[in-house]
Amino acid sequence: MNKLLIVGTVAFDAIETPFGKTDKILGGAGTYIGLSASFFNLQSAIVSVVGDDFPQEHLDLLTERNIDISGLEVVKGGKTFFWSGRYHNDLNSRDTLDTQLNVLADFQPKVPENYKNADVVMLGNLHPLVQSSVLDQMETKPKLVVLDTMNFWMDCALPELLEVIKRVDVITINDEEARQLSGEYSLVKAAAKIQAMGPEYVVIKKGEHGALLFHDKEVFFAPALPLEEVFDPTGAGDTFAGGFAGFITQSENVSFENMKNAIIYGSNLASFCVEKFGTERMVDLNKDEVMLRLKQFKSLTQFEIAL
Numbered sequence: 001m002n003k004l005l006i007v008g009t010v011a012f013d014a015i016e017t018p019f020g021k022t023d024k025i026l027g028g029a030g031t032y033i034g035l036s037a038s039f040f041n042l043q044s045a046i047v048s049v050v051g052d053d054f055p056q057e058h059l060d061l062l063t064e065r066n067i068d069i070s071g072l073e074v075v076k077g078g079k080t081f082f083w084s085g086r087y088h089n090d091l092n093s094r095d096t097l098d099t100q101l102n103v104l105a106d107f108q109p110k111v112p113e114n115y116k117n118a119d120v121v122m123l124g125n126l127h128p129l130v131q132s133s134v135l136d137q138m139e140t141k142p143k144l145v146v147l148d149t150m151n152f153w154m155d156c157a158l159p160e161l162l163e164v165i166k167r168v169d170v171i172t173i174n175d176e177e178a179r180q181l182s183g184e185y186s187l188v189k190a191a192a193k194i195q196a197m198g199p200e201y202v203v204i205k206k207g208e209h210g211a212l213l214f215h216d217k218e219v220f221f222a223p224a225l226p227l228e229e230v231f232d233p234t235g236a237g238d239t240f241a242g243g244f245a246g247f248i249t250q251s252e253n254v255s256f257e258n259m260k261n262a263i264i265y266g267s268n269l270a271s272f273c274v275e276k277f278g279t280e281r282m283v284d285l286n287k288d289e290v291m292l293r294l295k296q297f298k299s300l301t302q303f304e305i306a307l
């Protein structure tokens with residue numbers, strides 16, 4: 001089985017949406033990526049850090065999903081990273097209410113020995129120096145390195161971010177971030193400028209409006225499924241990235257054609273993530289539901305050209 005190495009936060013989140021409120025539930029980019037990738041036939045490991053306030057049941061959940069947690073450091077006497085946010089009525093924008101880095105402040109990632117030859121590396125949203133350090137530890141060149149990031153790092157660690165961007169094959173960011181990073185309003189021009197920074201493939205996430213995949217002069221668009229229920233968008237982008245990286249790892253095919261499938265799988269899994277609070281929906285989701293919704297994705301975009 002092919003190996004996927006994931007780096008990303010494992011966190012406690014407190015979330016408020018127009019539909020309700022939660023207190024300290026399981027969250028973190030690494031968690032969402034891991035859960036999403038667990039729907040594929042692969043071996044995966046998470047490199048991250050938590051404090052000893054992190055409940056065993058959450059660790060068990062990751063292990064039950066066949067995610068290797070030997071690279072998930074538990075700091076004695078430390079507190080787990082905590083994030084709290086409130087979504088506006090449109091669910092597209094949010095305010096961060098609190099961020100407590102805690103053990104994340106001094107995090108030095110350690111890639112498990114048996115993942116230093118991982119086929120695919122998924123660098124979740126974290127400090128770019130942490131992302132670089134994971135790449136430095138790889139003993140064989142991965143077939144594909146995917147990086148997710150956000151505007152926060154563009155604002156406060158741009159040189160480090162540009163360094164790690166040079167080293168990756170695929171970058172996933174949202175439309176506003178693509179504009180910020182490139183200084184271009186047109187997403188076509190933005191993608192071209194970002195490709196010139198290093199990544200051959202640029203995935204631009206547009207939330208409820210789908211995702212675009214750029215490579216050379218080619219572009220592919222994956223819709224987002226129009227959903228009746230959108231409850232909580234937290235982790236949707238990470239779930240998308242986990243589905244993308246998971247599918248590529250399973251299929252061993254890093255061509256542009258196969259990446260089209262990967263972004264459909266990513267969008268499909270993300271469409272489930274938003275249906276409940278936090279990781280709830282990803283935890284009770286099964287493969288049959290995933291496959292069924294995939295058919296809906298297909299019929300959403302298929303049509304006959306009438307001349």
Ligand SMILES: OC[C@H]1O[C@H](O)[C@H](O)[C@@H]1O
Pocket residue numbers: 009011012013027028029083234235238
């Ligand atoms: O990307 C989603 C994650 O970002 C925030 O940092 C929260 O931990 C949340 O789970």
